[in-house]
Structures are given as C-alpha cells and as structure tokens.
Amino acid sequence: MLTLEQKREVEEFLYREAFLLDEMRFDEWLDMLSEDIEYTMPLREHLQGDVEPAGHPIIKDDKLMLTMRAKKHETGLSHVEIPRSLTEHIVTNILIEDGDNPTELRVYSNFLVRQARKLRDEAWWAGRRKDVLRREDGGWKIARREVLLDSIVLPRGITIFF
Amino acid sequence: MVSLGELREVVNWQEGLISPSVLFDKELYREEQTKVFEKVWMVVGHEDMLRKPGDYVTNYMGEVPVVVSRDMEGELHVLVNRCVHRGNEVCLFDRGNARAFTCSYHGWTYEISGKLIGVPMEKELYRDEIDHDSWGLEQVRVASYKGLIFATFDQSAPSLEEWLGEDGCWWLRNYVLVEHLGGLEALPGWHRYRTPGNWKHLAENFIGDDYHVIAATHVSWLKVVQEFTQKGYPIRRAAASIAAKRYEVTTGYLKGCPMGFGNMVLGQQAYEQDLALAEKIGHDAVEWVRYRNSRFQEVMKEYEIAPYSFQNGAIFPNLGLMGFLSPLAGRQFLLFHPRGTAEMEQWQWTMVEKEAPAIVKEVAAEYAYRGQHMAGTIAPDDVENQERIVEAMRAPRNWRKPHNYRLQLGHEEEAPQGIPGQVGPNPSEINQRNFYRFWLELMEA
The missing domain is CATH 2.102.10.10 (Rieske [2Fe-2S] iron-sulphur domain)
Structure with a gap:
C-alpha cells in the first residue's frame, strides 16, 4: 500500500513530464525514461468475429528511436515542427498499483492533448496510458508505456509524444 | 469555377502547366466523383x-x-x-x-x-x-490481379488486365506482388488518418515526385539516420544513399491507366546494399536475400538492366506504393480517399514477402510504421506540405497561375531502354504529366 506522500510523488512525476513535453525540453524528457523503455501505441480497430489481431502497432519504439524522433525536430529541417507545435498535455485520473516487483509500480492515467499548428490547424488527442515506473538512482523512470489513443481514423499524423 | 470546356486549358499537361483549380474547384470535384471514380478500376x-x-x-x-x-x-x-x-x-x-x-x-x-x-x-x-x-x-x-483486389462501378470497363496494360502487369507482378517469389502476406489492420489536401496531390506525389525526397521534404530524417548510423547505432534501415544514377519508370505512358515507379536503380546495386543491410540483421536475413535474388535473377534473365526493387510508385487513381528499394522493407499500400476538395483520408496497409524468415517480416513491419506511416518519420512531413498548400490556395485567385510540372519535359526518353514501360531520367515529372493526361481524358469523356 502506497503512502499519500508516495502517491503525491508519482503524480508530481507525471505532471513534471507533461510540463517538459509542453515546454519542448525533450532531452530532459528522455532522461525520465529508462534505458530499456518500451513505448508502444497499439492500433485501435473495430473488429467482428474470429479474426487475427493487428499485424503491427502504430508505434513500437525503444529509447534510440524516441531519441531519433526528438533529434529530428532539432535539425531545423523537420517541417512538421516548423514552426513548433503548441501543445497542452492535460493528465488526469491517475491510479497507482503495485508492480511486478518491489522497485516497480503500475501507473494508469488519462490524457487530453491539444496540439495547435501554425495559424489555425489543430488536433485533439484523447486516450489512456498504462505505464510501468521503476525506481532508479533514488528517482522514478518510465520503463514501459502503452498509449491507447481513442481514435480510429487519427485526426493528423503523430509527431508529438504522449 | 472552371467549366468542363475550359479544362483543356487548365490541364496543359503537354507543356507541363497545370492549374491548381483541378485540385480545389468544388464543381470539378463533384464531376470527378462521377467521371473518374465511377469509371476506373x-x-x-x-x-x-x-x-x-x-x-x-x-x-x-x-x-x-x-x-x-x-x-x-x-x-x-x-x-x-x-x-x-x-x-x-x-x-x-x-x-x-x-x-x-x-x-x-x-x-x-x-x-x-x-x-x-x-x-x-x-x-x-x-x-x-x-x-x-x-x-x-x-x-x-x-x-x-495476382492477389491484389480491384473493383469498378463501370460494367463496360475493359478487363482488369487490359486496363493495367501488359507493361503495368509486368511491373506489378515482378516488383510489387512478387508472384514468382511466393507472393505477399497481409499484416492485418488499416492504418488511417485525416490528411489535408486534395487526393490527386498526394497520388501525384507517389507516382512521380522524387524531387521532394532529396531536395527538401525528408532531409531532416535522412540527416538523423545518417548521423546515428555514423555514430555506430544499430539502425536496421536502408540508408537510401546508393551513389547510383536513378531512373523513373512509366507504364500507360500517353495511353491508358498511368502507373509510375520512382527512384529506380537499374541493375544489381540495390542488391549489394540489401546484402550489407541483411548482415546487420542476421544470418537468416542474409540467406534469404541471397536465395531470393538468385530466384529473381532467374525470372529476369532476359532483361539486362532490370532493377532489383522499387522505391515509390502509384497506380491511377489513388493507390500509392512504397518499397524503399529493398524487399527487406516490405511493401506499403496507401489509399488516398477523397473527402472534399481539400481533405482526404489515407488508408494504409502493410505486406511482407510470404517466404521471408520471421526476422525479415519483423524488420519490414518496423520499416512500415516508422517510415511512410501516420506515426512515422516520413509521411507526416509530406502531409505538412499538403496542409500548407491548402492554406495558400484558399483564395481562387491563387488558382490562376498554373503550377510548373516541366521537370525533364522533352527529355523523357533519355535513359537506357529494354525493359517494359518507359524508362526516363530521375527526378522527373513525366509521371505527374501522364497522371493528369489520363485524368483529363476521363473528365472529358
């Protein structure tokens, strides 16, 4: 059973993460991820009857790929982020459970992200995240993240992090 | 508004001058839903x-x-x-x-x-x-055709094979659907997203616009891949950097249904690159790349300059194809569904070669979702261009000056010939001109 203080610490961690993403401080955000992070976003589909699951997800990234995505935007040539998007990550409904071992926690959260591009283009992204947080060097790291977007036909291509 | 009588003037494909009203005029859009989409396969x-x-x-x-x-x-x-x-x-x-x-x-x-x-x-x-x-x-x-399903609302349309033409069938069969190598396996699931822009503009991007790849749109990603590869990170991607001359391929040139393939490397250079890439992936991949190529050479033995693979392509009207010059990259099929003059939906699915080992199938899938895909590092930059075009083209007065599709105009045949279709220099806009040639024919019919 987590103490209130521990819960508060996890919530602060997620709010700090959202803050860094909205501030576009990606190097610091990458530091919040464990070296062996698995960041996935499954394909959402409406299926009927006995059919095979999706053949591949929307995203399945390791830390290298997440880093390359962030670095792409730093080249100054990444058109999807020129000018930079304005984003607000609203993170709520945080639930914390014991993890598979004493150094880990399962953390669930819901998000609403608005992304504004250029003069008036925008996208609203809603969904849930299923994270595993791990205690490393006296702090928390995100070791697993599964992002479940509530979209079948996505409102635009994904060039931001959730 | 452009009347149908004026169409010939706004679609001057022979001179490479095509007005953006073909993309944004609402009346033309309405006509097109009948004259194009009810007539084609x-x-x-x-x-x-x-x-x-x-x-x-x-x-x-x-x-x-x-x-x-x-x-x-x-x-x-x-x-x-x-x-x-x-x-x-x-x-x-x-x-x-x-x-x-x-x-x-x-x-x-x-x-x-x-x-x-x-x-x-x-x-x-x-x-x-x-x-x-x-x-x-x-x-x-x-x-x-060899597993790829087509449909048409037109009961009087020619047979599918006649529609695609002998040359088109040759390219589809040998490079996209690889019948002789055991065919393709579908990875289930539509990957879909809203995309600003007119469906034709993305279709023309796939059928022949290789200019944007190297000149501006995708340089950020190419730069990052290059940097990280040089730093020694284990990147299982073709660097798309073969220092070889590229060519453009056109079937249905000047007659019939346009199909185009871009950024082709003639001969075996892409195979050498694939083999090097396979070595990073592992033993199974190396064996397969070798075995596959020997069978492929068998099929292609009468064509000295036949390429090993294709980079990008499209079939009129709205199918885009990606092959990334490497069978290790699988195949991506993209449909550009019209949703009004300035909006479309992209519906995409991934296929891998059926006889490839499991690790190659895994790499191919990764290639798909990390590249020309809604959450990849390539497609969203293409879409960004479309979004900017829509913003710049809101006012009909901006449709008056035709766009410039004159790249390699008059030089279409300056390339080695000897395989089905028309081989030409690259980058080129031959395929875009041919795309609008056929579109005009359908609209005037």
Whole structure:
C-alpha cells in the first residue's frame, strides 16, 4: 500500500513530464525514461468475429528511436515542427498499483492533448496510458508505456509524444 | 469555377502547366466523383486479407463505403455498404468474419455474398412478394490481379488486365506482388488518418515526385539516420544513399491507366546494399536475400538492366506504393480517399514477402510504421506540405497561375531502354504529366 506522500510523488512525476513535453525540453524528457523503455501505441480497430489481431502497432519504439524522433525536430529541417507545435498535455485520473516487483509500480492515467499548428490547424488527442515506473538512482523512470489513443481514423499524423 | 470546356486549358499537361483549380474547384470535384471514380478500376484490398470464408474488410471507393468479402463458397465480392431498403450502413466494423449483415433500421439481412436472406415479417407485411435477387446489396464489379483486389462501378470497363496494360502487369507482378517469389502476406489492420489536401496531390506525389525526397521534404530524417548510423547505432534501415544514377519508370505512358515507379536503380546495386543491410540483421536475413535474388535473377534473365526493387510508385487513381528499394522493407499500400476538395483520408496497409524468415517480416513491419506511416518519420512531413498548400490556395485567385510540372519535359526518353514501360531520367515529372493526361481524358469523356 502506497503512502499519500508516495502517491503525491508519482503524480508530481507525471505532471513534471507533461510540463517538459509542453515546454519542448525533450532531452530532459528522455532522461525520465529508462534505458530499456518500451513505448508502444497499439492500433485501435473495430473488429467482428474470429479474426487475427493487428499485424503491427502504430508505434513500437525503444529509447534510440524516441531519441531519433526528438533529434529530428532539432535539425531545423523537420517541417512538421516548423514552426513548433503548441501543445497542452492535460493528465488526469491517475491510479497507482503495485508492480511486478518491489522497485516497480503500475501507473494508469488519462490524457487530453491539444496540439495547435501554425495559424489555425489543430488536433485533439484523447486516450489512456498504462505505464510501468521503476525506481532508479533514488528517482522514478518510465520503463514501459502503452498509449491507447481513442481514435480510429487519427485526426493528423503523430509527431508529438504522449 | 472552371467549366468542363475550359479544362483543356487548365490541364496543359503537354507543356507541363497545370492549374491548381483541378485540385480545389468544388464543381470539378463533384464531376470527378462521377467521371473518374465511377469509371476506373480501383484497388480495394488484397486476397490475403480474406483467408477464410466469411472474412471481410470495409473500405471506400471514392466516397462510397464498400465491404470486400469472401463468401462461404470462397468467391470474392465488393458490396456497397448500404441497405437497399432505406440506405443505412449494414457493416459497422473495420474487418471481421461473419455469415451475414443485419441492418439496424428494419432488420433486413444480407448474406456475406450480398444476397438478401431475411426481411422481418416478410410473409405478413410483404405477402412474400419481395424479389430477393433484385434486392440484395449492390454488387460492384470485382477482379484480382495476382492477389491484389480491384473493383469498378463501370460494367463496360475493359478487363482488369487490359486496363493495367501488359507493361503495368509486368511491373506489378515482378516488383510489387512478387508472384514468382511466393507472393505477399497481409499484416492485418488499416492504418488511417485525416490528411489535408486534395487526393490527386498526394497520388501525384507517389507516382512521380522524387524531387521532394532529396531536395527538401525528408532531409531532416535522412540527416538523423545518417548521423546515428555514423555514430555506430544499430539502425536496421536502408540508408537510401546508393551513389547510383536513378531512373523513373512509366507504364500507360500517353495511353491508358498511368502507373509510375520512382527512384529506380537499374541493375544489381540495390542488391549489394540489401546484402550489407541483411548482415546487420542476421544470418537468416542474409540467406534469404541471397536465395531470393538468385530466384529473381532467374525470372529476369532476359532483361539486362532490370532493377532489383522499387522505391515509390502509384497506380491511377489513388493507390500509392512504397518499397524503399529493398524487399527487406516490405511493401506499403496507401489509399488516398477523397473527402472534399481539400481533405482526404489515407488508408494504409502493410505486406511482407510470404517466404521471408520471421526476422525479415519483423524488420519490414518496423520499416512500415516508422517510415511512410501516420506515426512515422516520413509521411507526416509530406502531409505538412499538403496542409500548407491548402492554406495558400484558399483564395481562387491563387488558382490562376498554373503550377510548373516541366521537370525533364522533352527529355523523357533519355535513359537506357529494354525493359517494359518507359524508362526516363530521375527526378522527373513525366509521371505527374501522364497522371493528369489520363485524368483529363476521363473528365472529358
């Protein structure tokens, strides 16, 4: 059973993460991820009857790929982020459970992200995240993240992090 | 507004001068839904998506929702997804396995083949007078070529193979669908996203615009891949950096259905690169790349300059293809569904070579979702261009000056010949000119 203080610490961690993403401080955000992070976003589909699951997800990234995505935007040539998007990550409904071992926690959260591009283009992204947080060097790291977007036909291509 | 009589002036493909009104004029859009989308053969899926009787996927032909199904006898159908009684959609799922669809309005029920099999209280209310044969779901004419399923609303259209042409079939069979190497396996699932812009603009981007790849749009990603590869990170991607001359391929040139392939490397250089890439992936991949190439060479032995693979391509009207010059990258099929003059939906699916080892299939899938895909590092930059074009083209006065499609105009044949189709220099805009040539023919018919 987590103490209130521990819960508060996890919530602060997620709010700090959202803050860094909205501030576009990606190097610091990458530091919040464990070296062996698995960041996935499954394909959402409406299926009927006995059919095979999706053949591949929307995203399945390791830390290298997440880093390359962030670095792409730093080249100054990444058109999807020129000018930079304005984003607000609203993170709520945080639930914390014991993890598979004493150094880990399962953390669930819901998000609403608005992304504004250029003069008036925008996208609203809603969904849930299923994270595993791990205690490393006296702090928390995100070791697993599964992002479940509530979209079948996505409102635009994904060039931001959730 | 452009009248149909003026079309010839705004689509001066011979001179490479094409007005953006073909993209943004609402009247032309309305005409096009009939004159183009009701006349052409369109890709709606692949037979490997429908392995068992009762399997189906939903899709669109233009703005028309359709169900692509395999019935209990194994026959393929393309059905308009609309109850013939009151127009309700009868299938609400992206894909599935079912014996029948029941309409949620009055309960009319159709077999997976489209046949009407149930009308609630038929005896009492209709006195058994409904002709079941004429009140089934609307059947669209369907045909498949080496597994790729096409459909057309036009009963008088030529056969599919005639439509694609001998040259087009040669390219499709040998490079996209690889019949001689065991064919393709579909990885289930539509990957879909809203995309600003007119469907033709993205179709022309795939059929022939290799200029944007190297000149501006994708340089950020190419730069990052190069940097990280140099730093020694284990990147399982073709660097797309073969220092070889590139060529453009056109089938249906000046006549019939346009198909184009871009950024082709003639001969075996892309194979050498593939082998180097396979070594990073592992033993199974190396063995397969070698074995595959020996079989491929067998099929191609009469063509000295035949390329090993293709980078990008498209079939008129709205199918885009990606092959990334490497069978290790699988195949990506992209449909550009029209949703008004300035909006479309991209519907994409991934295929891998059936006989490839598991690790190659895994790498190919990764190639798909990390590259030319809604969450990849390539496609969103293409879409960004479309979004900016829509913003710049809101005012009809900006449609007056034609766009410049003159790249390699008059130099279309300056390349080695000897394989089916027209081989030309790259980058070029031959395929875009040919795309609008055919579009104009259909609109004027």
